[in-house]
Amino acid sequence: MSTEDTRRYYEVLELPPDAPFAEVRKKYLYLNAFYMGDSMELAALNGDAPYHRRQGILAELQDAYDRLKDILGREEPVQQPLQSPDVTVRESMRDYLDGIAAFSGPILKEIREKMGIDLGSMAIATKVQKRYLEEIEAEQFTWIPAEVYLRGYVIEYARHLSLDHQKVAEDYMKRYRKFRSSSEEKK
Amino acid sequence: MYHTDKSCEIWAVAGGKGGTGKSFITSSIATQLALKGRRLVIIDADFGGANLHSFFGISRPKHSLSEFFEERIPLSQIIVHSGISNMGLITGALGSLDSESISYTQKQKLFRQIRSLEADYILIDLGAGSHINTLDTFLLADKMIVVTVPEVTAIENLYQFIKSVYFRKLKFFLGSFGLKDMLQDAWKNKAAYGIRNFANLLDHVKKSSPDVHVAFEKEMSTFVVYIILNQVRKSTDILVGENLKSVCLKLLGLTAVYAGYADYDEEVQKYINRKEPFMIHCRLSPVIREIEDITEHIMSGKTAIFSARSYEHGRY
Numbered sequence A: 001m002s003t004e005d006t007r008r009y010y011e012v013l014e015l016p017p018d019a020p021f022a023e024v025r026k027k028y029l030y031l032n033a034f035y036m037g038d039s040m041e042l043a044a045l046n047g048d049a050p051y052h053r054r055q056g057i058l059a060e061l062q063d064a065y066d067r068l069k070d071i072l073g074r075e076e077p078v079q080q081p082l083q084s085p086d087v088t089v090r091e092s093m094r095d096y097l098d099g100i101a102a103f104s105g106p107i108l109k110e111i112r113e114k115m116g117i118d119l120g121s122m123a124i125a126t127k128v129q130k131r132y133l134e135e136i137e138a139e140q141f142t143w144i145p146a147e148v149y150l151r152g153y154v155i156e157y158a159r160h161l162s163l164d165h166q167k168v169a170e171d172y173m174k175r176y177r178k179f180r181s182s183s184e185e186k187k
Numbered sequence B: 001m002y003h004t005d006k007s008c009e010i011w012a013v014a015g016g017k018g019g020t021g022k023s024f025i026t027s028s029i030a031t032q033l034a035l036k037g038r039r040l041v042i043i044d045a046d047f048g049g050a051n052l053h054s055f056f057g058i059s060r061p062k063h064s065l066s067e068f069f070e071e072r073i074p075l076s077q078i079i080v081h082s083g084i085s086n087m088g089l090i091t092g093a094l095g096s097l098d099s100e101s102i103s104y105t106q107k108q109k110l111f112r113q114i115r116s117l118e119a120d121y122i123l124i125d126l127g128a129g130s131h132i133n134t135l136d137t138f139l140l141a142d143k144m145i146v147v148t149v150p151e152v153t154a155i156e157n158l159y160q161f162i163k164s165v166y167f168r169k170l171k172f173f174l175g176s177f178g179l180k181d182m183l184q185d186a187w188k189n190k191a192a193y194g195i196r197n198f199a200n201l202l203d204h205v206k207k208s209s210p211d212v213h214v215a216f217e218k219e220m221s222t223f224v225v226y227i228i229l230n231q232v233r234k235s236t237d238i239l240v241g242e243n244l245k246s247v248c249l250k251l252l253g254l255t256a257v258y259a260g261y262a263d264y265d266e267e268v269q270k271y272i273n274r275k276e277p278f279m280i281h282c283r284l285s286p287v288i289r290e291i292e293d294i295t296e297h298i299m300s301g302k303t304a305i306f307s308a309r310s311y312e313h314g315r316y
């Protein structure tokens, strides 16, 4: 990795290029939560903060953080940012969720159904079209989305269920990449 | 005609919304510079709402900008003493003058004379709103400073103001390429071009030709806004400035520096009402130290660094 790239990652995280890893991590968690949330600084932007651009920023932040984590050679577990208060996860539910090793489309569907949330209301809350939510669950894509969008949608999905959206997105995107490369091989 | 070997640095303060504390902050920063031994002139360019003199305890200023506009008296001859050593004051016109009555030629003459004033620093206090004269005076500055408060309406006005200034500069820039109608055209046909927001519009301009793109990056990269957050009432508010900086960078594509914040302190109003300069007489207020920091950050061009701790305790 060139120093040029490294500098760029620090820039994305709005940090000086000599910031230690602990700082990188804190700033990443902070900015990630900020661009995910509904703060007055974003609300005041009106049309200048469209959904897809925010998703793009989130993807950039994630990428910068992941790369810097590799470079700085730390493997601390990522603390989960604040959870969305929309759905409270009950205790029994928590046990069930803790038992999940890796998230996938069918598992997300199962969780959603256990929580009694229908796709229609989820589409309204997440502002992601119902069709895409269905495709995420089925892992069947009629439309091949750019990864940042898909990732954004998966994060919205996971947030709505109060899941650890970082982990969900990570697991899901890993599967998605595998799924895509194998479907390309078949062609 | 313009002085190219400018020895003075011009700082202009604006910000969109009224009553956020622009005049208070400008007069305080000016006082801080004077206390540090810098020679400066502070100008009240709030055409129509002049009151900067009050922050220095001056009730009936001997001279004002109306003499410049109406009697053609040179700017250097209408400087009054601010009551603080090293600092001259050019007070705004009280009464007849308003922004609409200033002609283009008068404005150019004013800018020329501001640039050639004898001082280390020239500070310009601007009025609320985004009037074209406010925008042009703001663009005259070497350091463009905005003051806002942690309130959604003030922040909305701040974005509007910053975008208006940026457009104004962009228009001058495109004019130099013989493309002065591009912005108007882009806006009129925004549906056809797929322009839905500020960032789309900038992309549209950049895409127009490689030459324009290169020059755009060069010229517009000098556009830097210093953000000051005033009337901070709780520690979590402090990060609003940091967030605004981030939003400017990431969503509007403009460079911003968070120069710092000043607490809300009831003493401020008391001193203003008593017509005593706050910075001179209220040394125990935390705001003093904060103004010192802000001034330092703007002088050095460095952003205020708030420790990583503050992120952990932030709202998010």
Ligand SMILES: Nc1ncnc2c1ncn2[C@@H]1O[C@H](COP(=O)(O)OP(=O)(O)OP(=O)(O)O)[C@@H](O)[C@H]1O
Binding pocket: B017, B018, B019, B020, B021, B022, B023, B024, B025, B046, B049, B126, B127, B128, B230, B231, B232, B262, B263, B264, B265, B266, B267, B268, B269, B272, B287
């Ligand atoms: N840090 C502060 N703490 C407490 N009060 C403040 C502070 N800053 C400003 N104020 C109050 O806000 C009032 C308005 O301040 P000021 O006149 O500087 O605003 P302004 O932005 O210049 O307004 P205008 O848009 O009308 O020019 C002041 O009279 C003062 O009482």
Ligand SMILES: [Mg+2]
Binding pocket: B022, B023, B024, B046, B051, B125, B126, B127
């Ligand atoms: Mg004022």
